[in-house]
Amino acid sequence: MVKADIVHSIELKLGLSHEEAGAQVEQILEIIKSTLRQGEPVLISGFGQWKVRGKSSRIGRNPKTKEVHEISPRRVVTFYPSNVWRGEISKLNP
Amino acid sequence: MNKSQLIDQLALTTHQTNKVSEQAVNIFFESIKKALSARDRVEIRGFGSFTLKEYNAYTGRNPKTGEKVYVPRKELPFFRAGKDLRLQVNDGDEEPPQK
Numbered sequence: 211m212v213k214a215d216i217v218h219s220i221e222l223k224l225g226l227s228h229e230e231a232g233a234q235v236e237q238i239l240e241i242i243k244s245t246l247r248q249g250e251p252v253l254i255s256g257f258g259q260w261k262v263r264g265k266s267s268r269i270g271r272n273p274k275t276k277e278v279h280e281i282s283p284r285r286v287v288t289f290y291p292s293n294v295w296r297g298e299i300s301k302l303n304p
Numbered sequence: 305m306n307k308s309q310l311i312d313q314l315a316l317t318t319h320q321t322n323k324v325s326e327q328a329v330n331i332f333f334e335s336i337k338k339a340l341s342a343r344d345r346v347e348i349r350g351f352g353s354f355t356l357k358e359y360n361a362y363t364g365r366n367p368k369t370g371e372k373v374y375v376p377r378k379e380l381p382f383f384r385a386g387k388d389l390r391l392q393v394n395d396g397d398e399e400p401p402q403k
Contacts, residue, residue, distance in 0.1 A: 211339040211346045220331050224324060233318050234328035239351050241313050245305045247392045253306045257333045258381070262393055284394045287352075289383030295337060299356065299379055302341060 246287055258291040340381055350388035357382035 213235060220231040245252050246262055253259045262285050270281040291299075307329065315325040336354055339346045346354040361377040391398060 211335065211344050213348050216332055216335045219335055220328050223331055224327055226324070230318075230320070231328070234314065234320070234325065235332065237314050237317050238310065238329060238332050239348065241305075241310055241317070243351065243389055243392060246389070250305060252310070254310070254333055255307055257337070258383075260383075282397065284397065287385045287389060287393050289352075289381075291381040296380060298337070298341065299381060302343075302379065304377075304379075 249285070254292075256292055256294045258289055258295060260287055260289050262286070263288055348386070350386050352386040352389055353384050355382050355384070356380070 217228070217231045217235050220226060220234055221228055224231065226234070242252050242260065246260055249262045251259055251261045265284050265286055267283045268281050269278060271278045311322060311326045311329050314320075314329065315322045318325065320328075336346050340354055340356055343356060356379050359378050359380065362375050364373045364375050365371065366373055385393070387398075
């Protein structure tokens with residue numbers, strides 16, 4: 211599934227034009243991204259939570275050349291699925 | 305930020321009613337959940353992708369009591385941030401490839 215499929219569902223279910231439905235999806239993504247950019251978590255109940263974590267610097271090596279260099283401290287996004295969603299997934303047939 | 309704040313801000317920036325934005329937000333997250341339940345993968349360019357990730361069974365320990373606990377094989381939704389999101393959150397600096 212890709213973004214266009216979500217836009218299409220919103221179009222059909224809400225009777226919005228393609229442009230209006232597209233704007234809803236683009237803005238949802240933009241609002242989530244800009245919140246995370248500010249280091250703030252995004253919590254969607256029943257779905258999960260995105261958090262921004264800091265990682266301290268560490269020594270890495272290029273696996274090909276074995277060259278050693280320092281990886282700078284950085285901020286990364288981590289997603290934690292909600293317990294509700296975990297429960298739903300655990301009921302799927304393997 | 306929580307869901308109702310997202311809905312409010314969405315209505316504001318898209319000039320739609322709160323009701324429309326609320327439904328759009330619900331369809332957005334429900335679609336992702338439905339796709340993963342159907343074992344489909346969801347890829348949203350510039351944002352990230354959702355997949356089901358399988359975790360093998362293992363014997364863990366209750367850190368408080370030291371008691372052994374068997375944890376069966378499980379699957380969980382997994383999100384990997386897309387390039388644009390990774391860069392934005394880390395002020396434009398890309399982590400060197402790890403493979």
